[in-house]
Amino acid sequence: RINTPVNQVRLTNVAIVKLKVKGLRFEVAAYKNKVINWRNKVESDISEVLQIDNIFTNVSKGQIAKKKELTKGFGGMSQEDIIKEILDKGELQISELERESKIENLKRDIANIVCAKTLNTQTLTPFP
Numbered sequence: 001r002i003n004t005p006v007n008q009v010r011l012t013n014v015a016i017v018k019l020k021v022k023g024l025r026f027e028v029a030a031y032k033n034k035v036i037n038w039r040n041k042v043e044s045d046i047s048e049v050l051q052i053d054n055i056f057t058n059v060s061k062g063q064i065a066k067k068k069e070l071t072k073g074f075g076g077m078s079q080e081d082i083i084k085e086i087l088d089k090g091e092l093q094i095s096e097l098e099r100e101s102k103i104e105n106l107k108r109d110i111a112n113i114v115c116a117k118t119l120n121t122q123t124l125t126p127f128p
Contacts, residue, residue, distance in 0.1 A: 014051055016059050019090035021073040026065055027056045028086050032094075038087055046083065055082060 015032035018025060029051040037043035047053065055065045074082050094102075118127055 014059070016093045017086055017090040018093070019086045024069055024073045025057060026070075026073060026082070026086055026090075027059045028054075028083055028090070029056070029059045030087065032092070035087060035092055046080065046087075049087065050083065053079075053083070055079065055086070 013031060014029050015035055016027050017030055017035060018027045020026075030049050031051060034043055034049040038046075038049045043049055055070065057063045057065045057069065070077075070079070070082060074085070077085070115127060119125065120127055
């Protein structure tokens with residue numbers, strides 16, 4: 001039987017937002033729906049968006065970004081400003097099912113647009 005260490009934090013329902021700056025990768029652990037709300041300006045409280053208010057080089061391994069790396073990547077910005085930039089400009093990791101669903105919806109939308117814009121050349125009316 002293997003015991004989980006008491007001080008180990010398990011991140012569940014986590015969305016990783018990644019941003020690459022000057023060859024360095026920075027990540028934050030956040031709630032996926034809250035990140036989307038943040039980007040749409042619905043959510044304004046950063047503590048509601050983040051699972052943990054640290055900046056990582058690798059969230060899954062728990063490697064926190066060093067001060068030197070943050071200074072190299074972002075200059076003299078505060079940690080909160082860096083987190084905001086990562087949330088705004090970073091790449092949000094989505095699951096395969098969500099990606100497939102988005103692609104399927106996009107294909108359906110394209111097909112509807114094409115159908116709406118095509119005309120029957122004999123009657124000059126839209127196809128049903």
